[in-house]
Amino acid sequence: MNLWTQVDSNKRKSISFMLVFVLVVIGLGFLFSYVYNSYAILIIAVIIALVQSLVSYYSGDKIVLSMSGANEIKKVDSPELWNLVENLAITAGLPMPKVYIIQDPVPNAFATGRDPEHASIAVTTGLLQRLDKNELQGVVAHEMSHVGNYDIRLMMIVAILVSVIALISDIFIRSRWLSFGRSRDDNNGGGNIQAILMIVALVAAILAPFIAMIIQLAISRKREFLADASGALLTRYPEGLASALEKISVYSAPMQKVSSATEHLFIANPLGEGKKIKKQSYFAKLFSTHPPIEERVKALRGSIQ
Numbered sequence: 001m002n003l004w005t006q007v008d009s010n011k012r013k014s015i016s017f018m019l020v021f022v023l024v025v026i027g028l029g030f031l032f033s034y035v036y037n038s039y040a041i042l043i044i045a046v047i048i049a050l051v052q053s054l055v056s057y058y059s060g061d062k063i064v065l066s067m068s069g070a071n072e073i074k075k076v077d078s079p080e081l082w083n084l085v086e087n088l089a090i091t092a093g094l095p096m097p098k099v100y101i102i103q104d105p106v107p108n109a110f111a112t113g114r115d116p117e118h119a120s121i122a123v124t125t126g127l128l129q130r131l132d133k134n135e136l137q138g139v140v141a142h143e144m145s146h147v148g149n150y151d152i153r154l155m156m157i158v159a160i161l162v163s164v165i166a167l168i169s170d171i172f173i174r175s176r177w178l179s180f181g182r183s184r185d186d187n188n189g190g191g192n193i194q195a196i197l198m199i200v201a202l203v204a205a206i207l208a209p210f211i212a213m214i215i216q217l218a219i220s221r222k223r224e225f226l227a228d229a230s231g232a233l234l235t236r237y238p239e240g241l242a243s244a245l246e247k248i249s250v251y252s253a254p255m256q257k258v259s260s261a262t263e264h265l266f267i268a269n270p271l272g273e274g275k276k277i278k279k280q281s282y283f284a285k286l287f288s289t290h291p292p293i294e295e296r297v298k299a300l301r302g303s304i305q
Contacts, residue, residue, distance in 0.1 A: 020215060025165060028208055032172050035201045056163075060156055061112040061120055064265065068110075069257040070100035070122040077101075081128065084137055085121060088144050092234055097121050097147060106255045106272075107131065107248045110265040111143040111152055119147040126251065131244050138231060138241030142267055145230035151223045155264065158216050165212040169205040220264040221291045228296050242300040249293040264289040 033039055075082040082099060089096045097113070100122035107127040113119035121143045123136075131139065146152055232238035245268070254272035263270050269290050 024208060024212060025161060025168075028165065028168050028204060031201050031204060032168065035198055056156060056159065057114055060159075061114065061118070061152075064110075064112050064262050065100060065120060065122060067257065067259065067262060068102055068122060068255075069104070070102045070120075072098055072100050072120075078128070080133075081123065081136075081140075084133075084140055085144075088137070088141055088234060092144055092148050094144065094148050095119070097144075101125060101128070102255075102257075104255050104257070105129075105251075106253055106270065107251055108255060108266050108268055108270050109139050109143055110262075110267065111146040112265060113147070113152050114156060115150065115153055116147050119152060121147070124255070127248075130247055130251070134237060134240035135244035135247065137235055138237070138244045139267060141234040142227045142231035142241055145227040145234060146223070149223075149226060149230055151227060155220065155223065158219055162209070162212045162216050166209040169208050172201065172205045217264070217289055220289050224267075224290055225296065225299065228300055232300055238300040242297045245293050245297055245300075266290075268293065 073082070078099075078101065081101075085099050086096055094116045097111070097116075097119040098121070100120055102108075102122055102124045104124040105126040106124055107130045109121070109123040109127055111119060111121050121140065123139070127136070127139065228241060231241055235241070248268045252272050255270040258266075258270040260271070269288070
């Protein structure tokens, strides 16, 4: 699969994943409201989710940058990095993003923001020290591709949807045990259908957050492949990013300031687990935020053969 077909394939699959998320949210809402015969729980969930969504959408990037210990820089602070980001932004036809540096020896980078006009790119000092110019250009192009492909907005929306699903499920489970609402079997005197629906709803409430998390991880992995392909197209030199990923994979120590909530944003797993080039089992891949670097390097080098 060449770069062009990989970009097209990942875009189609990402849209499919988003549709699945929407269907899950709608299905849960319908099922829980039907079982309780009341929209009170959903109203509470929607209010909390709305507040959470607004905060995440408008301030999520600032929270992530703060959590990562990133410091904004200007051109005078790191002229080479600034010029590289600026040149790639011009090449991609994108606004100049804000540039941040994280004081951490682990080579890594990420992009965040709600759209290209409000985007930020952060790199670690370890990345600047270990990569040559072509490799650093490959990494920045990868992150710029996340911005240009609107991955930064997509992953923010997906994270919000996952939170909403978890919230609705949690409220349903808690209210069931606390008798928050009256279910249809309470109102209608019982019945096998109502009992079955209640069991189905309870199982859905337990499994939905887990399934949503799996879908989120899958989308994250697909977006990494897409950003690799788009970044290589932007620089016209796939080997730069391939070589950078190999160097990044050698350093397997975790970053100093990182959490499971932000690990999917980085170009490589910042927790230091599974970064080394090695084959992973299907089960391990299922719970990984990033595809194996071995596969990413193979895809990049295959595109220039």
